[in-house]
């Protein structure tokens with residue numbers, strides 16, 4: 089085998105093993121699987137059994153309250169990963185010298201970070217498919233009518249939230265502060281996604297704010313896709329802007345130790 | 346043959362603290378080079394500059410002809426590193442860590458062999474957070490060697506290890522050296538330095554005080570001998586202090602303690618015999634590397 093080819097194979101296998109290791113660690117860490125998948129799934133099942141929620145939402149374009157909860161819980165999953173799982177793990181790695189130790193290997197710490205992102209992304213994909221599946225088969229909620237539009241909106245939302253997670257990691261001085269910032273961000277973000285009050289039921293001012301928050305924008309785009317059209321430009325651009333801005337600031341300020 | 350590691354006029358400060366003032370070192374291929382010095386002397390800072398983890402303020406460093414900062418990719422493939430403080434993810438298991446790290450290198454060592462050699466075989470499935478301090482230390486040594494490095498820099502190799510594990514680790518390191526690997530060892534253990542190192546650098550307050558073989562360092566510190574005895578009858582100290590080979594005489598109760606160079610014993614016994622004094626409970630201590638360390642730095646080595 090030519091040298092370069094074998095080297096490329098080694099490289100590939102190092103990255104692949106790193107992704108595998110980080111995914112295993114994410115599962116062992118339990119925050120992602122438990123709070124990011126288990127908890128919203130239970131919520132989904134409970135809410136699905138409440139018949140009052142099967143009435144259409146005023147201004148919800150024909151969707152019922154429960155229909156709206158499905159995308160809200162998909163966003164709940166992304167928000168947990170971005171505010172609890174990712175920053176706590178990465179800030180912990182930095183605090184404990186894991187990233188520093190990686191700097192002395194040929195692989196380098198950037199790939200640990202990438203592997204963490206991939207692992208969290210994988211958990212998010214599993215969660216999204218699972219939630220849509222359970223809502224569909226268990227409670228008869230149809231898939232988003234505009235599937236490619238939904239997929240695009242979800243990808244942008246995932247990118248925006250993981251970028252927010254990176255930003256928290258970059259700005260927090262340690263693991264403790266990262267967890268604290270994440271928790272403080274989680275609740276307002278989920279509020280604006282409509283976890284407690286659907287966005288269409290919010291007072292006008294809050295509704296306007298909601299459209300420009302990451303989860304509010306994500307919710308807007310998802311709702312469009314559920315109603316059968318390609319998501320409108322504003323929420324998509326909002327999500328893309330969060331992804332680009334947060335990621336660039338995070339990269340600019342990121343410290344490996 | 347060009348030296349494997351060359352450090353010239355290294356200077357590094359943290360904010361207002363000068364950690365490394367002026368350090369120059371060369372390490373030759375295949376040798377075990379020890380770095381000794383009191384806490385805070387700048388040992389870790391020096392080796393971290395060599396590893397490319399820190400950016401020196403001044404000075405030049407070459408490792409295997411590579412610049413630690415500019416040629417990182419190439420250097421990391423050939424340099425094995427044990428950090429004084431370095432960690433792994435808490436939930437990563439021992440075997441997983443070794444397998445993962447061995448996949449980082451083009452020609453890794455057999456990680457299972459390292460696991461056995463360092464007495465970690467029964468901990469293969471234990472998570473990092475659940476290891477004892479000494480076991481973490483052993484894993485960190487294994488990770489430094491798993492890439493089959495040409496050069497290994499080990500910061501506080503056996504700190505935290507029990508005496509048996511320490512001896513096993515010394516054997517392991519000697520085995521690694523016999524394969525031609527160049528090793529830099531930061532240590533606080535004089536016994537370790539004497540047993541393993543071909544040459545030692547003594548660093549104090551950010552400067553190299555002396556570079557020599559362990560024996561040469563002891564000799565150059567002029568620590569010499571210490572003789573202790575109980576004279577059979579009262580004697581005048583001046584009998585001994587007048588000897589050119591004796592540097593000092595002190596008394597502790599009935600005991601006379603004489604410090605001097607390597608000829609002191611000869612001179613002392615001759616004088617005593619001439620004065621018909623018998624030396625009871627005679628004890629002679631050869632000054633050790635530890636005495637040299639204390640003499641040259643004015644500090645005790647860290648008792649860890």
Ligand SMILES: Nc1ncnc2c1ncn2[C@@H]1O[C@H](COP(=O)(O)OP(=O)(O)OP(=O)(O)O)[C@@H](O)[C@H]1O
Pocket residue numbers: 359360362363364365382383384385386387388389390391429
């Ligand atoms: N990151 C840092 N920021 C500021 N000062 C530092 C930092 N690291 C080390 N120092 C200071 O630099 C000096 C040298 O530290 P260094 O860690 O190189 O010592 P050392 O010789 O390895 O000591 P030890 O035997 O305790 O390991 C010390 O006075 C220490 O307080």
Ligand SMILES: [Mg+2]
Pocket residue numbers: 388389390429500
């Ligand atoms: Mg040190």
